Amino acid sequence: MSSDYEFSDDDVDNVFDDEDIEMQDDDSDGDDGGDMDDFKVAPKTTRKAWEVQFDSLTQASIEKLMEKDVEHIRGILGVDESKAGLLLRHNLWNKERLIEQYMDNPDKTLIAAGAAMPEPEPPRPSRRPSRKPKASASPKSDTFVCSICFDDAPDITPLSLDCGHAACSGCWSAYITSKIRDEAEHACRCMAEGCGLVASDEFVRSAVDEDTYVRFEELLVRHFVACMPHLKFCPYPSCTNTVSCPGAASKTSLTTVVPIVSCGARGLASTSSGSMTQSQELTRQVTGKEHKFCFGCIIDSDHRPVVCGVALLWLKKCRDDSETANWIKSNTKECSKCMSTIEKNGGCNHMTCKKCKHEFCWVCMGPWSEHGTAWYSCNRYDEKGGVDARDSQSKSRASLERYLHYYNRWANHEQSAKLALDLFAKTEKKMEEMQITSALTWIEVQFMKKAVEEVDKCRMTLKWTYAMAYYLAKGNQKDLFEDNQRDLERAVEDLSELLESPIEPENIPTLRQKVTDKTVYVQKRNSIVLEDTAEGFLEGRWAWNATVEGFEDPVPQDP
Ligand SMILES: [Zn+2]
Ligand SMILES: [Zn+2]
Ligand SMILES: [Zn+2]
Ligand SMILES: [Zn+2]
Ligand SMILES: [Zn+2]
Ligand SMILES: [Zn+2]
Numbered sequence: 359m360s361s362d363y364e365f366s367d368d369d370v371d372n373v374f375d376d377e378d379i380e381m382q383d384d385d386s387d388g389d390d391g392g393d394m395d396d397f398k399v400a401p402k403t404t405r406k407a408w409e410v411q412f413d414s415l416t417q418a419s420i421e422k423l424m425e426k427d428v429e430h431i432r433g434i435l436g437v438d439e440s441k442a443g444l445l446l447r448h449n450l451w452n453k454e455r456l457i458e459q460y461m462d463n464p465d466k467t468l469i470a471a472g473a474a475m476p477e478p479e480p481p482r483p484s485r486r487p488s489r490k491p492k493a494s495a496s497p498k499s500d501t502f503v504c505s506i507c508f509d510d511a512p513d514i515t516p517l518s519l520d521c522g523h524a525a526c527s528g529c530w531s532a533y534i535t536s537k538i539r540d541e542a543e544h545a546c547r548c549m550a551e552g553c554g555l556v557a558s559d560e561f562v563r564s565a566v567d568e569d570t571y572v573r574f575e576e577l578l579v580r581h582f583v584a585c586m587p588h589l590k591f592c593p594y595p596s597c598t599n600t601v602s603c604p605g606a607a608s609k610t611s612l613t614t615v616v617p618i619v620s621c622g623a624r625g626l627a628s629t630s631s632g633s634m635t636q637s638q639e640l641t642r643q644v645t646g647k648e649h650k651f652c653f654g655c656i657i658d659s660d661h662r663p664v665v666c667g668v669a670l671l672w673l674k675k676c677r678d679d680s681e682t683a684n685w686i687k688s689n690t691k692e693c694s695k696c697m698s699t700i701e702k703n704g705g706c707n708h709m710t711c712k713k714c715k716h717e718f719c720w721v722c723m724g725p726w727s728e729h730g731t732a733w734y735s736c737n738r739y740d741e742k743g744g745v746d747a748r749d750s751q752s753k754s755r756a757s758l759e760r761y762l763h764y765y766n767r768w769a770n771h772e773q774s775a776k777l778a779l780d781l782f783a784k785t786e787k788k789m790e791e792m793q794i795t796s797a798l799t800w801i802e803v804q805f806m807k808k809a810v811e812e813v814d815k816c817r818m819t820l821k822w823t824y825a826m827a828y829y830l831a832k833g834n835q836k837d838l839f840e841d842n843q844r845d846l847e848r849a850v851e852d853l854s855e856l857l858e859s860p861i862e863p864e865n866i867p868t869l870r871q872k873v874t875d876k877t878v879y880v881q882k883r884n885s886i887v888l889e890d891t892a893e894g895f896l897e898g899r900w901a902w903n904a905t906v907e908g909f910e911d912p913v914p915q916d917p
Contacts, residue, residue: 406885408662408892410615412603412653414622420579420589420600427453435460437473440558444473447545447578451585472547472556475521504529506549517565519557523550527565534565544577592621593658594649599623603653613908614895616662617653624648660818663891664826667906672825676768679761694723706854707774721770737767737844764828771821775814778854782810788861796863805870809857809877816850816884823887831901831912835894842890846883853880 405411424446431442434457448471449456460467468474503510504526516524525533529549534557537543546557563571576598583589583600588607592599599621606617625646651658655666657673664672693700695716700709707720717726789803823843830836853876861869894900902912 406889406892407896408616408888410603410605410617410619410653412601412605412617412619414620415589415600415602417576417579417598417600420582421575424451424578424582427451431456435464437468440560441468441471441473443559444471444545444556447581448472451582469554472545472554475553475555502526506533519548519555519561521548521550521553521555523548523553525549530565534562535567535570538562538566538570538574538577542577544574544581590619590653592623592649593651593656594621594623595626597621597623597649599649601653606653610908612654612666614665614898615654616665616892616895618650618660618662619653620651621649661822661825663819663888664822665895665906667908668829668902669822669825671904671906672768672828675761675828676765679765694718706858707770707851708855721767737840737847761828764824768821768824771817771824774854775817775821778810778813778817778857781858782806785857785861792861792863792866798863798866802866802870805873806857809853809873812877812880812884813850813854813857816846816880819884819887820847820850823891826891826900829902829904829906831903833901835899835901839891839894842883842887846880846887849876849880849883852876 427446428439428442431437431446431453432439435442435445437445445456445460445467446453449459456467465474469476501510501512502514502516502524504514504516505523506525506529509526509528514526514528517527517530518524533549534546537546546562547553548555548557557565559574562574566574579598579600580591583591588602588604590601590603592601601619601621603617603619605611606615611617650660652661652666652669655661655670657666657669661669693711693714693716696711696714700711708717708726709720710717718724719726785806789806792798793800793803820843823839823846827836827840827843830839853873856869856873856876859869891900902909904912
């Protein structure tokens, strides 16, 4: 992840060992025990076991919180607003620690934050680089020569911070703009060598253009948010919202909850103001993709039901093994009967060869007839049966086969979800045409939309269940997990197939009934998977076959 912040998580953790009383007025307390209790209590609200409590905040409301802190420090330390801001930023917004340090040694604290100069020392011209011979600490009375660009034009304006190290306004502007734009740095120290004074917000405002100042304000907000363990900035491009999620503020909480949150915004922000009409803007807000992301890790999508540690482990594995796995992502396969090439062009895994009419499963290549009965075991890596069907001879081959089994299904759900959305776009168009040519109402042709959305959601759940199953230790719990996974997968594939059936005005009423019933069922199966997995995490029921951060070490077993 690209980071705008120059300190590591550890720094933040250390600074926030102390209780932050002010912030706790409107949030639940910061200690882990308290938060955990919140999650173990049977939900009195409608919140599900797999959901976390969170709030979304705009940039303006974060700025209000910052102002409140600045005001607080200003009152206690008796410094001006600008100094209070610099002190807080330098001390990572930890008010208690700042006050303590200031009381102990105010000068030292101010100097470290770049809010004051050290005691004046006699100038030491010998330390100046020889390439700046004309450099001058204070403007001469007759002509000013910029110490950076050596410009001595009579009309240039010398500018300096309180230290008096002057440079021309052009140099200041270029310097601060580059700090903000290129380095994402909000603390712009004086350009003079060895001078640690930081430019005030007022100075920055006067030195840069409006767009750069907007970026500067955003950097301040991002810095504040990064300092607060219970806050996270929305990772979607151009979005400036923040999410508050106290229940996922500590690392230990991430072994029991999957903190999927949303900043409240949708779609992509308009790049420049006025480039979108009002109705375009409205469409974006209504139909755009919700800004959903994980509060606990860097994954900017919903990875429920699996916890961050396992999800990240899986993604790393996929990255490392992507070369080997590449071939499997291919979109064509050969019919196992007549060997003619078949392209997958829908989300459904029930394939029928155009040439020989052989029906088979896209994922396991087995005959579809076996999938239609109670003996639906496509989701399991059945080691006994697998040995015959797959040519796994050596142990390393077997472990690759095992990985590919899970990876193939993982990737397929993602691919199928994409294809289903494409197909839906076509279907929706067709149905809207039918609305014109037949007696159907708009409402009557909308039933597919809900179903497609549900399939999409469930395929994301299924996708991550394969990451989970790959790392689950063998045993009863894994078997139960895979039972639930199989039931959801079966229901999703059924609904998916239904969505691809031909649509004619006369079959719409029956189709509608079938699709609606199946959608409800799929929803139910998805809830079962999400809920049971979430409860398992709270109960500490899941054991892994690999080392996962925050969990007990795995019991040795065969891979
Ligand atoms: Zn200059
Ligand atoms: Zn200076
Ligand atoms: Zn957002
Ligand atoms: Zn996560
Ligand atoms: Zn065939
Ligand atoms: Zn299959």
